[in-house]
Amino acid sequence: MEKLILNFPNIDKVNAMSIGSQERVKGLLLKALGKSSIRIIPGFTTTAYFFWSFLHTNNIRGKLAGILSQLNRTTLSNINEVSQKARELIATSEIPINLKKILVRYYQLLSSGSGHHEVMVRSQSLMMGATSNFMTLETFYGVKDEEDLCKVVHGSFIDLYSVESIQKALSCFIDVMNITATSSVHLMHFQGNSSSGVLSYTPAHQQVVLRGTWGIYEENASEEADVYEFNVIPDSESQLQKSLGKKTWTKGKFSDQKSVSFAIERIPTPDYKRCQFVLKDIEVKQLANWLFNIENYLHLPVSLYWYKSGPNGLLYITDITVKSPNSVSESVVEAVS
Numbered sequence: 001m002e003k004l005i006l007n008f009p010n011i012d013k014v015n016a017m018s019i020g021s022q023e024r025v026k027g028l029l030l031k032a033l034g035k036s037s038i039r040i041i042p043g044f045t046t047t048a049y050f051f052w053s054f055l056h057t058n059n060i061r062g063k064l065a066g067i068l069s070q071l072n073r074t075t076l077s078n079i080n081e082v083s084q085k086a087r088e089l090i091a092t093s094e095i096p097i098n099l100k101k102i103l104v105r106y107y108q109l110l111s112s113g114s115g116h117h118e119v120m121v122r123s124q125s126l127m128m129g130a131t132s133n134f135m136t137l138e139t140f141y142g143v144k145d146e147e148d149l150c151k152v153v154h155g156s157f158i159d160l161y162s163v164e165s166i167q168k169a170l171s172c173f174i175d176v177m178n179i180t181a182t183s184s185v186h187l188m189h190f191q192g193n194s195s196s197g198v199l200s201y202t203p204a205h206q207q208v209v210l211r212g213t214w215g216i217y218e219e220n221a222s223e224e225a226d227v228y229e230f231n232v233i234p235d236s237e238s239q240l241q242k243s244l245g246k247k248t249w250t251k252g253k254f255s256d257q258k259s260v261s262f263a264i265e266r267i268p269t270p271d272y273k274r275c276q277f278v279l280k281d282i283e284v285k286q287l288a289n290w291l292f293n294i295e296n297y298l299h300l301p302v303s304l305y306w307y308k309s310g311p312n313g314l315l316y317i318t319d320i321t322v323k324s325p326n327s328v329s330e331s332v333v334e335a336v337s
Helices: 021-033 048-057 060-068 078-089 096-112 147-161 161-169 283-297 328-336
Strands: 006-008 043-046 121-127 135-143 179-187 195-202 207-213 230-232 239-243 250-252 265-266 304-308 315-322
Touching: 006 096, 021 121, 021 179, 021 283, 021 315, 043 096, 043 328, 048 060, 048 096, 048 179, 060 078, 078 161, 096 121, 096 147, 096 179, 121 147, 135 147, 135 161, 147 179, 230 283, 283 304, 283 315
Parallel strands: none
Antiparallel strands: 006 043, 043 179, 121 135, 121 179, 195 207, 195 304, 207 230, 230 239, 250 265, 304 315
């Protein structure tokens, strides 16, 4: 039986092609290297089968195909109308009770295990069996209960038929009916005791450069944030350099936001917090070791997006970028196979 939802540790080469490429890479490497070698942020993802089950149970696949067949593919003169009809069809078709129950159960297991109920949801579209995502649909921060999670996932199904998505499919000579939507759900943390950043390999110097800043998912620092930086040599206890950054603005959330997730705003950083390290030396070395473990396994240069959790103080890998002439997923699938 095909899986509708997969926890990250349960992703393997058999079911990997039914989910987004970023989750595929994390899951396959976790399966190959084990929890003792790397730590992936806790979460799960819906699969292509979850979306197809939504279409099948609502008996709307034929109606959807009929709407999309009305598109003038030569001039695209009616693309707005076709997009609106397709989106309305999806919007008026609820996620079936059986699918909602499965989604809610996975959410409850994730949040109860951490004692933290707000999650981040990243939706993407893909072609079943393709090695990379078709396009990213939307990312929601701070989704806080079962009802809101269902709304966000349903919303990704609707976004699948936006004008932009249809245009991209046509430009890639892809049948829109072959595109599916998946949603990745993982724990959401906040500024204060948290930090995030990128850990990238520098082959020319045989050293790791680790960059980061504390706050909400700020992998790419803005011009107002000079990130702190560490340089680490493989198989060495010494760090070449420590550079303390400065941060004049911090990402926060609107307190009066009423949507399914909160909106992020920039707020002034208090003076006493503008310069600070969040990672300890031992944590820097732990991140570097994770990077070496992955690179030694794949025999390819890798960049890690990392996160230090506020609630439990643990380090996690949030995303993995493989520098390869092939697609990221293809390289990892080949290595794991």
